[in-house]
Amino acid sequence: MTIIDVWGQVTTERMARAPWLATLLRWTGADTVATTVPATLAAMDEAGVETMLVSAWRGPEGALISNEDVAAQVDEAPARLRGLASVDLADPMGAVREIRRWVDAKRFVGVRVVPWLWDLPPNDRRYYPVYAACVEAGVPFCTQIGHTGPLKRSETGRPIPYLEDVLLDFPELTVVGGHVGFPWVNELVTLTVKFPNFYVDTSAYALHRLPPDFVAYMKGAGAGRVMFGTNWPMLTPAQCLAGLDRLGLGEQDRDRFLFGAAKDVFGL
Numbered sequence: 001m002t003i004i005d006v007w008g009q010v011t012t013e014r015m016a017r018a019p020w021l022a023t024l025l026r027w028t029g030a031d032t033v034a035t036t037v038p039a040t041l042a043a044m045d046e047a048g049v050e051t052m053l054v055s056a057w058r059g060p061e062g063a064l065i066s067n068e069d070v071a072a073q074v075d076e077a078p079a080r081l082r083g084l085a086s087v088d089l090a091d092p093m094g095a096v097r098e099i100r101r102w103v104d105a106k107r108f109v110g111v112r113v114v115p116w117l118w119d120l121p122p123n124d125r126r127y128y129p130v131y132a133a134c135v136e137a138g139v140p141f142c143t144q145i146g147h148t149g150p151l152k153r154s155e156t157g158r159p160i161p162y163l164e165d166v167l168l169d170f171p172e173l174t175v176v177g178g179h180v181g182f183p184w185v186n187e188l189v190t191l192t193v194k195f196p197n198f199y200v201d202t203s204a205y206a207l208h209r210l211p212p213d214f215v216a217y218m219k220g221a222g223a224g225r226v227m228f229g230t231n232w233p234m235l236t237p238a239q240c241l242a243g244l245d246r247l248g249l250g251e252q253d254r255d256r257f258l259f260g261a262a263k264d265v266f267g268l
Contacts (some may be wrong), residue, residue: 008052051268122162123161171197177198185223193241218247227257228241
């Protein structure tokens with residue numbers, strides 16, 4: 001079985017020391033999130049994950065996982081890992097140059113910015129050069145939707161009006177919203193029906209813990225538009241996939257969820 005995990009990270013010690021992580025670790029029960037490429041590959045092998053997209057993380061205080069870190073991680077396992085770049089929203093032209101430097105749609109296949117790190121919703125003007133650069137590079141923009149695990153404001157993850165504004169202003173941009181979007185699942189339905197370039201992933205949720213409304217969305221308006229993700233190392237692929245059969249997906253929708261949508265969207 002082919003499986004693509006669209007949200008992982010090979011975390012650094014810098015990220016492991018981030019002050020907001022203490023509240024996130026309370027959810028997972030782990031002592032640390034620091035990990036390595038070999039540990040990542042072992043977790044992938046355990047669950048039959050063929051490819052993982054590993055993300056850079058950038059916030060106002062600087063890089064927690066730099067684009068250089070991600071490039072080295074991908075080079076360590078080029079057959080199994082692909083990168084997602086991140087950028088400094090406070091430096092718009094620097095952000096554009098970073099995307100042009102790293103994002104080649106081969107090793108780096110997209111850009112991710114986590115809004116709650118910046119306390120800026122995605123329709124803030126500081127994102128707009130990033131969107132233009134993603135369209136120019138032909139790659140998706142990935143972000144977080146829904147409530148926030150760490151003790152940070154959740155409002156930045158609300159799909160409407162924030163992502164709706166972006167999708168209206170950039171009709172050529174593909175957007176992937178990670179972390180399910182709970183509690184605003186009805187807003188996901190609206191965006192999915194309205195925008196064919198909007199996708200969602202299930203990262204940060206073990207599949208048996210997906211909200212019932214989201215499972216109904218996967219089988220309804222979201223069929224073919226939802227991708228598998230873990231948020232490794234906060235959750236392992238094996239933990240996330242344990243509830244797969246209970247979702248009751250048909251074979252075509254299951255394949256689309258596990259790898260088909262990601263293959264198309266990220267050009268894998």
